[in-house]
Amino acid sequence: MMDSRHTAWPFFDDRHRAVAARLQDFLTRHPLDEEEPADAAAAAETVRSHAALLGREGILSYLVPGAHGGAFAELDARSICLCREFLGYANPLTDFAFVMQGLGSAPVSRFGSDEMKAEILPRIASGEALIAFALTEESAGTDAAAMQSRAYKDGGTWLLNGTKTFISNAGIADYYVTFAVTDAERGTRGISAFLVRADDPGFRVSETLDVISPHPLGSLSFEDCRLPAGRLIGEEGQGFAIAMANLDIFRPSVGAAALGFARRAMDAALDFAANRRMFGQTLADFQLTQARIADMATALDAAALLIYRAVWQADVSGRAATREASMAKMFATEEAQKVIDSAVQLFGGRGVCRGNIAEKLYRDVRALRIYEGTTEINKLVIARHCLKDRQREGR
Ligand SMILES: Cc1cc2nc3c(=O)[nH]c(=O)nc-3n(C[C@H](O)[C@H](O)[C@H](O)COP(=O)(O)OP(=O)(O)OC[C@H]3O[C@@H](n4cnc5c(N)ncnc54)[C@H](O)[C@@H]3O)c2cc1C
Known part of the structure; x- marks a missing residue:
C-alpha cells in the first residue's frame, strides 16, 4: 500500500485525508495490479472496465462539480492529484481511465451551458460515458495555436472540418471536446x-496508435461534421483560453501520477535490495x-x-498557478523517470525483463514528460514568469 504520510502536510485538510483513506480502502478491495494489456485494443477494454468501476465506487465524483454528481461543490x-497518485x-x-474523465469534462464543467452540463456530467461521474480532449494535430502539438481544423457557422449550426492526432480515449469515448479555428484573423482568440x-x-476515428505502454490513443477526422449551435463550449473565440485553463488544473496532476508510478518503483526496488x-x-x-536510495527518496519528497x-x-486562491503548475509537472515527471531508472538498475538484469514492475513503469512514465506540455515548454513557461516578475518589479 502506498505511503500516505504526506497527507499530514499543511497543504491538506481533513477532506483530503478522507479522500486518501477512501482511495486506500478502494484499492484494498480492488487490487488493480493485473497483467499489462497486450495492445491498444486490450488496453481500451481495460480502460472501459476500470472507468466503470471507478464510477460505481464514486471515485470519478472528484472530477465533476457537486451540482452534477460531484463530491465537492467545485473541482x-x-x-484530483491525490487520486492520481x-x-x-x-x-x-487505472489512473489514465480516471484522469481522462476529468481532462475531457472540465471544459464543460467550467465553461459549458447548463443544458450541456446536465446532459453529460452525471454520465461522466458514473463512468457510464467516456470523454476525450482533442487539441493536438499533426502540425500543431506544442504549438497548439497552429491548428488547421476549422469550424464555420452554417445557418443555425456549425460545420467542422479537420483532423486531430494523439487523442487519448479515441475510439472508446462517447464525447470529444474538440478545438477548431472559427476566425483565422484573430489568432488564439479565433x-x-x-x-x-x-x-x-462526419466524425470518425481514422487511426489507432500503438505506443510503448499500450493505451487507447488515435487520430480523429471531421468531414463536414455538423454540430447544433448548442455544442459550442463557452463563447466563440474562447477555446484557446479554455484549453489553457484545463492545463493549469491538470498539469500538476500529471506530476502526481508520475509520483505514484515512482513511489511504486521505489518500494519494489527497496524490497528487492533488502533481500x-x-x-x-x-x-x-x-x-x-x-546513496541511490537517498537520492530516490529525496526526489520523491521534492x-x-x-x-x-x-x-x-x-x-x-481560486486563480491559475501557471508557473507553479509547470514546475510541478516538469520536475515530478523528470524525477520520476530517474527514480524508476534507478529502480531498474537496482533490479539488475531482472529490471529489463518483461513482467518486472520497474520495466513496466519505465515505459509507463515516458509519455508523461511529453503530453500536457513537454518539459521544454514548461521550462519556457517558468522562465517567462521569472523574467516578467523581474520587469514588473522594475529590477
Ligand atoms: C501518450 C500520449 C497521449 C496524448 N494524449 C493527448 C490527448 O488526449 N489530447 C491531445 O490533444 N493531445 C494528446 N497528446 C499530444 C501531446 O500533447 C503532444 O504530443 C505534445 O503536446 C507535443 O506535441 P508533438 O508531439 O507534436 O511534439 P512537437 O510539438 O513537434 O515537439 C517536438 C519536440 O520539440 C520540442 N519543442 C517544442 N517547442 C520548443 C521550443 N520552443 N524550444 C525548444 N524545444 C521545443 C518539444 O519539447 C519536443 O521535445 C498525447 C501525446 C501522447 C504521447
Missing part, C-alpha cells in the same frame, strides 16, 4: 471549443545502494512538495 485540484501507484492504466458526439455524422544477497550481505547493505504547493495555491 478540487488537491483531491494512489491510482498511479496501483495501476497506471479558436473555439465544441462538444462532438461519437455518433455525429538480494551478494558478497555475503544484501544489496541494501552497500553504501553505494544507500516532487510531492512542488505538486501539492501548486494545487494548494490554485485551490486556495
Whole structure:
C-alpha cells in the first residue's frame, strides 16, 4: 500500500485525508495490479472496465462539480492529484481511465451551458460515458495555436472540418471536446471549443496508435461534421483560453501520477535490495545502494512538495498557478523517470525483463514528460514568469 504520510502536510485538510483513506480502502478491495494489456485494443477494454468501476465506487465524483454528481461543490485540484497518485501507484492504466474523465469534462464543467452540463456530467461521474480532449494535430502539438481544423457557422449550426492526432480515449469515448479555428484573423482568440458526439455524422476515428505502454490513443477526422449551435463550449473565440485553463488544473496532476508510478518503483526496488544477497550481505547493505536510495527518496519528497504547493495555491486562491503548475509537472515527471531508472538498475538484469514492475513503469512514465506540455515548454513557461516578475518589479 502506498505511503500516505504526506497527507499530514499543511497543504491538506481533513477532506483530503478522507479522500486518501477512501482511495486506500478502494484499492484494498480492488487490487488493480493485473497483467499489462497486450495492445491498444486490450488496453481500451481495460480502460472501459476500470472507468466503470471507478464510477460505481464514486471515485470519478472528484472530477465533476457537486451540482452534477460531484463530491465537492467545485473541482478540487488537491483531491484530483491525490487520486492520481494512489491510482498511479496501483495501476497506471487505472489512473489514465480516471484522469481522462476529468481532462475531457472540465471544459464543460467550467465553461459549458447548463443544458450541456446536465446532459453529460452525471454520465461522466458514473463512468457510464467516456470523454476525450482533442487539441493536438499533426502540425500543431506544442504549438497548439497552429491548428488547421476549422469550424464555420452554417445557418443555425456549425460545420467542422479537420483532423486531430494523439487523442487519448479515441475510439472508446462517447464525447470529444474538440478545438477548431472559427476566425483565422484573430489568432488564439479565433479558436473555439465544441462538444462532438461519437455518433455525429462526419466524425470518425481514422487511426489507432500503438505506443510503448499500450493505451487507447488515435487520430480523429471531421468531414463536414455538423454540430447544433448548442455544442459550442463557452463563447466563440474562447477555446484557446479554455484549453489553457484545463492545463493549469491538470498539469500538476500529471506530476502526481508520475509520483505514484515512482513511489511504486521505489518500494519494489527497496524490497528487492533488502533481500538480494551478494558478497555475503544484501544489496541494501552497500553504501553505494544507500546513496541511490537517498537520492530516490529525496526526489520523491521534492516532487510531492512542488505538486501539492501548486494545487494548494490554485485551490486556495481560486486563480491559475501557471508557473507553479509547470514546475510541478516538469520536475515530478523528470524525477520520476530517474527514480524508476534507478529502480531498474537496482533490479539488475531482472529490471529489463518483461513482467518486472520497474520495466513496466519505465515505459509507463515516458509519455508523461511529453503530453500536457513537454518539459521544454514548461521550462519556457517558468522562465517567462521569472523574467516578467523581474520587469514588473522594475529590477
Ligand atoms: C501518450 C500520449 C497521449 C496524448 N494524449 C493527448 C490527448 O488526449 N489530447 C491531445 O490533444 N493531445 C494528446 N497528446 C499530444 C501531446 O500533447 C503532444 O504530443 C505534445 O503536446 C507535443 O506535441 P508533438 O508531439 O507534436 O511534439 P512537437 O510539438 O513537434 O515537439 C517536438 C519536440 O520539440 C520540442 N519543442 C517544442 N517547442 C520548443 C521550443 N520552443 N524550444 C525548444 N524545444 C521545443 C518539444 O519539447 C519536443 O521535445 C498525447 C501525446 C501522447 C504521447
